[in-house]
Amino acid sequence: MSDLVGRDALVFDPPVPVAAYRDGFGNWCARIVAPKGRTSVSADALVNDTGVPDVIVPQAQQIPVPDLPEETLVFLLGSRYCETDRLSESAWNLFGQTPTGWGRVQAICDYVHRHLTFGYEHARMTRTALEAFDERIGVCRDFTHLAVAFCRCMNIPARYCTGYLGDIGVPPTDEPMDFSAWFEVFLDGQWHTFDARHNTPRIGRVLIARGRDAADVALSNTFGPATLTSFRVWTDEVPTLAPT
Incomplete structure (x- = not known):
């Protein structure tokens, strides 16, 4: 919230009453009762970013x-998309001899980045970390789920993040913009950002929500029949901001 330049706008068409609340992970949520028929939801915001890539702290140690x-322990447990019980043996075989702390998390990112092939055509909302491990394909959420699960297997608290990530500081692509997923691990008393999909420090992450996995940070949850007809995501750099 402190990085917002002015107020963010969440707009429903047709207009409906909105109840805002924080969920159990501290994320802001909006609750509505949608009327019958078509409902569109749009959001727009201006966010101030430092322009500095993700911080690298190679000396950070595992606790x-x-x-x-106590608040980190939930991020050691298995969850809907991160089956730590079924991946534990593989994790220890793969990473048991790696340096603890930052080096181990980076080894996990390196492995996941190599092991999975990225492609939007591989998206499947039910795919779990174990299935991604076996199928060796996925989108950013699959890379993140597998890395998160491996970290938890190695007793490193890891939480799933969803948000925006524009093409800032990297060559733009012709691919359509989409929401992005990365993760944070708890080392040396604080949370650090990692990204198994891109596996390189990036500029301009705009965090929307954190949780155990994608089930906790869905962009929308519906209770009743609903069909997504279209969506569009944009994250554009504004070179100069006028004083506010």
Whole structure:
């Protein structure tokens, strides 16, 4: 919220009453009862970014489980899309001999980045970390789920992040813009950003929500029949901001 330049706008057409609340992970949510027929939802915001790539802290160390803060423990557990129980043996075989802390998380990112082939045609909303591991394909959420699951198997708290990531500081592509997924791990008493999909520090991440996995941070949840007819995502750099 502190990075917003002015107010963000969430608009429903037709207009409906909106109840705003924070969920159990601290994310802002909006609750509506949609009328019968077509409903469109749009949001727009101007966000101030430092322009600095994701911070790299190679000396950051893993905290032993007995010393972890209680609020991080939930991010060690298995979840809907991250089957730690079924991936634990593979994780220890793959990463048990890697340096602990930052080096181990980076080794996980390197492996996932190589192991999975990215493609929008591979998107499937039910794919789990284990299925991505076996199928070796996916989109950014699959890369993130697999990396998160591996980190948790190695006793490193890891949480799923969803948000916007524009083509800032990298060559633009012809691919349509989409929401992005990355993750954060708890090392040396603070959360650090990692991205197994791109596997390189990026500029301009705009966080929308954090949770255990994609089930906690869905852009929308519907209770009743609903069909998505279209959506469009944009994240454009504004070179100069006028004083506000």
